[in-house]
Amino acid sequence: MTLRLAFAYLASRPLATILHVLMLALGVATLAFLLLFTSQAEERLARDAKPVDLVVGAKGSPLQLILSSVFHVDIPTGNIGLEESKAISRHPMVASATPVALGDSYRGHRIVGTDASFLGLYDAKVAAGRPFKEEMEVVVGSEVARRHQLAPGAKIVGSHGLAQTGPGHDEDPFEVVGVLAPTGTVIDRLVLTPVESVWHVHEHHGDAPAKTVPEAPGKKHKHDHDDDEPAKAPPAGPAPGAVPPGMPPALMAASQGGRLEITALLVKYRTPLAAAMLPRLVNSSTSMQAASPAYESARLLDMVGVGVQTLQWFAAIMMASAALSVFVALTSALQERRYDLALLRTLGARPLRLASLTLAEGVTLLVSGVILGLALGHGAAHALGLWLAQSGSWPLAGLAWAPGETILVAAVFAGGFATCLVPAVQAYLSDPASLLAKR
Amino acid sequence: MWRHESPGEGPAGGIDGKTNGAGRRQDAVTHSPDLPEAVRDQAPMLEIRGLRHQYEGRTVLSVPSWDVLRGEASLVLGPSGSGKSTLLNAIAGLATPTEGTIRVAGEAMTGIAPAARDALRASRIGLVLQTLHLIGVVTVRENLRIAQRLAGLPPDDARIDEVLANLGIANLAGAKARQLSVGEAQRVAIARAVVNRPPLILADEPTSALDDANCEKALALLLDQAQATGATLVVATHDNRIRERFAKRLEL
Ligand SMILES: Nc1ncnc2c1ncn2[C@@H]1O[C@H](COP(=O)(O)OP(=O)(O)OP(=O)(O)O)[C@@H](O)[C@H]1O
Numbered sequence: 001m002t003l004r005l006a007f008a009y010l011a012s013r014p015l016a017t018i019l020h021v022l023m024l025a026l027g028v029a030t031l032a033f034l035l036l037f038t039s040q041a042e043e044r045l046a047r048d049a050k051p052v053d054l055v056v057g058a059k060g061s062p063l064q065l066i067l068s069s070v071f072h073v074d075i076p077t078g079n080i081g082l083e084e085s086k087a088i089s090r091h092p093m094v095a096s097a098t099p100v101a102l103g104d105s106y107r108g109h110r111i112v113g114t115d116a117s118f119l120g121l122y123d124a125k126v127a128a129g130r131p132f133k134e135e136m137e138v139v140v141g142s143e144v145a146r147r148h149q150l151a152p153g154a155k156i157v158g159s160h161g162l163a164q165t166g167p168g169h170d171e172d173p174f175e176v177v178g179v180l181a182p183t184g185t186v187i188d189r190l191v192l193t194p195v196e197s198v199w200h201v202h203e204h205h206g207d208a209p210a211k212t213v214p215e216a217p218g219k220k221h222k223h224d225h226d227d228d229e230p231a232k233a234p235p236a237g238p239a240p241g242a243v244p245p246g247m248p249p250a251l252m253a254a255s256q257g258g259r260l261e262i263t264a265l266l267v268k269y270r271t272p273l274a275a276a277m278l279p280r281l282v283n284s285s286t287s288m289q290a291a292s293p294a295y296e297s298a299r300l301l302d303m304v305g306v307g308v309q310t311l312q313w314f315a316a317i318m319m320a321s322a323a324l325s326v327f328v329a330l331t332s333a334l335q336e337r338r339y340d341l342a343l344l345r346t347l348g349a350r351p352l353r354l355a356s357l358t359l360a361e362g363v364t365l366l367v368s369g370v371i372l373g374l375a376l377g378h379g380a381a382h383a384l385g386l387w388l389a390q391s392g393s394w395p396l397a398g399l400a401w402a403p404g405e406t407i408l409v410a411a412v413f414a415g416g417f418a419t420c421l422v423p424a425v426q427a428y429l430s431d432p433a434s435l436l437a438k439r
Numbered sequence: 440m441w442r443h444e445s446p447g448e449g450p451a452g453g454i455d456g457k458t459n460g461a462g463r464r465q466d467a468v469t470h471s472p473d474l475p476e477a478v479r480d481q482a483p484m485l486e487i488r489g490l491r492h493q494y495e496g497r498t499v500l501s502v503p504s505w506d507v508l509r510g511e512a513s514l515v516l517g518p519s520g521s522g523k524s525t526l527l528n529a530i531a532g533l534a535t536p537t538e539g540t541i542r543v544a545g546e547a548m549t550g551i552a553p554a555a556r557d558a559l560r561a562s563r564i565g566l567v568l569q570t571l572h573l574i575g576v577v578t579v580r581e582n583l584r585i586a587q588r589l590a591g592l593p594p595d596d597a598r599i600d601e602v603l604a605n606l607g608i609a610n611l612a613g614a615k616a617r618q619l620s621v622g623e624a625q626r627v628a629i630a631r632a633v634v635n636r637p638p639l640i641l642a643d644e645p646t647s648a649l650d651d652a653n654c655e656k657a658l659a660l661l662l663d664q665a666q667a668t669g670a671t672l673v674v675a676t677h678d679n680r681i682r683e684r685f686a687k688r689l690e691l
């Protein structure tokens with residue numbers, strides 16, 4: 001009966017009811033959306049950045065280096081000499097060093113020239129086929145395989161540059177030899193191949209003659225979207241020769257011929273002490289720069305965080321004003337219906353019932369607002385997620401539940417409940433006799 | 440200023456106010472445990488002793504002794520401000536008098552916990568009021584159902600239809616209460632007061648908002664319904680139009 005009456009009162013002023021629910025819902029939706037977005041972004045960044053302790057690449061913006069070589073979104077800062085990078089690989093504090101050579105893409109997915117250790121960084125398992133072994137063999141991430149229906153045996157043609165529509169390398173098709181199992185990391189969206197393939201494609205293509213002349217690494221063609229491919233200088237096939245110890249296997253074969261380049265080196269420390277030493281060493285005594293993915297992604301989140309925080313405040317203020325307006329509405333409604341409440345008392349209703357009636361009204365607004373808000377917030381995140389997935393970038397899961405949301409919902413309920421409690425207590429304390437005796 | 444026109448016989452002294460009303464169930468057939476049934480049945484429906492009510496030190500009502508027998512219809516008369524509403528509120532247990540005792544159907548309404556007063560009111564008393572009519576946002580039927588629910592009774596649509604038919608407003612059952620005319624609303628208020636067959640009906644100015652024709656009809660209906668259910672009726676008014684319809688009167 002209490003609920004039915006509460007609904008009847010709400011239905012008797014539909015416009016106000018709808019406005020209150022909408023105000024609450026928009027606040028909740030905005031906060032839920034922001035929570036979803038930031039928590040997933042943070043998680044995502046952390047997961048992609050975690051396996052790599054340090055990135056060594058060409059000088060330039062450290063954030064750009066991280067974005068290009070770890071998150072695979074921005075363009076690289078330039079290239080570094082293979083020989084120079086090897087010095088880092090051999091350092092006793094380095095547990096592993098994975099080369100990354102960027103330059104080409106396959107339908108928007110980056111083709112990463114690397115070695116077998118790359119798979120280990122992200123704990124990626126080959127779901128079908130086998131890991132790459134030879135030049136021009138590729139292993140594709142699960143997302144790439146799903147979107148383009150790739151299976152072992154398929155031939156794909158890379159296009160020059162990291163953009164979706166670079167000129168093709170038609171005469172140099174890659175052969176898909178393996179498909180990776182999903183990892184929930186950036187590797188799902190990459191095409192992996194031995195670093196020699198990247199060198200081979202560009203040498204064969206003859207599109208980088210300038211790079212045949214050794215020049216100061218890290219100073220060339222920075223930020224040049226279409227010209228950022230690493231290249232090797234002289235055309236060099238596999239050449240026999242002594243292999244320096246500690247050198248990544250994929251680089252060995254091609255290392256003899258001249259000046260070879262890679263985009264960056266992903267370093268894992270052998271000891272935590274390395275964090276204090278290696279970056280300084282690289283930055284001061286080489287022409288390369290070292291950047292920490294953890295530090296740079298925290299910096300990135302900080303920069304994004306300022307905007308997010310502003311929006312969060314905005315949404316919080318919106319919700320507070322919604323709560324306030326519900327409070328005002330309930331209080332004034334109480335004034336309007338004090339005769340109704342007194343009447344219920346004359347029929348035998350206990351004060352507690354009047355309080356719960358008033359509370360039921362407020363809580364109905366609250367619950368509808370929160371439910372609608374969550375639906376809107378998650379719906380918006382889902383829609384954005386679909387759109388993002390289409391453009392091949394970050395997946396945003398709208399149907400997930402961000403950890404902060406539980407707190408959000410609890411806080412909104414606690415605040416809203418406290419707000420509704422005031423008129424409820426007023427209803428509880430209202431004296432029917434004084435209403436009946438005095439007119 | 441009061442007249443004690445019909446001598447009521449109160450129950451024997453000494454048992455007054457000993458009932459622990461708070462623990463009693465709100466059930467129309469619950470009997471006071473401390474009164475033998477024979478004594479309780481003979482007790483007046485309403486029994487007032489030494490009643491005085493003050494607002495901020497000002498005495499607005501004083502009724503030394505007044506009884507209303509079962510089935511009687513009685514009138515409380517007095518000018519505005521003489522304390523008629525205050526008296527009815529005290530009888531209904533909506534206000535606690537400063538002094539004195541009130542018994543309804545042999546059960547104490549004074550000196551008991553508020554919850555017991557609410558329960559006693561819900562099960563024993565039907566109220567008709569001048570301005571405090573209906574809950575406007577729900578239908579007429581819903582208004583009567585609320586009265587049934589609050590009295591602790593199961594919903595009984597047959598009874599609702601019967602009462603509405605008796606009052607000639609069967610067609611209004613589905614109407615929203617706020618859309619009714621004053622006369623219709625007053626009939627619904629009467630219907631609501633009698634729907635649970637309470638033994639005592641209190642009516643505060645039930646006719647003063649009505650024109651002559653409606654006044655006449657509403658009063659007739661109220662008396663009819665009280666008689667039909669065997670209820671005792673106490674009407675408070677300053678409306679002289681209806682004064683002659685009651686043999687028993689209390690002048691304040
Ligand atoms: N809550 C209250 N606080 C203070 N004084 C009150 C209160 N309620 C009623 N009174 C006073 O008590 C007196 C009796 O009021 P009551 O409403 O019982 O009169 P009444 O006979 O019903 O009048 P009317 O015919 O106008 O309804 C009045 O003087 C009124 O001002």
Ligand SMILES: [Mg+2]
Pocket residue numbers: 436437523524525643644
């Ligand atoms: Mg009055």
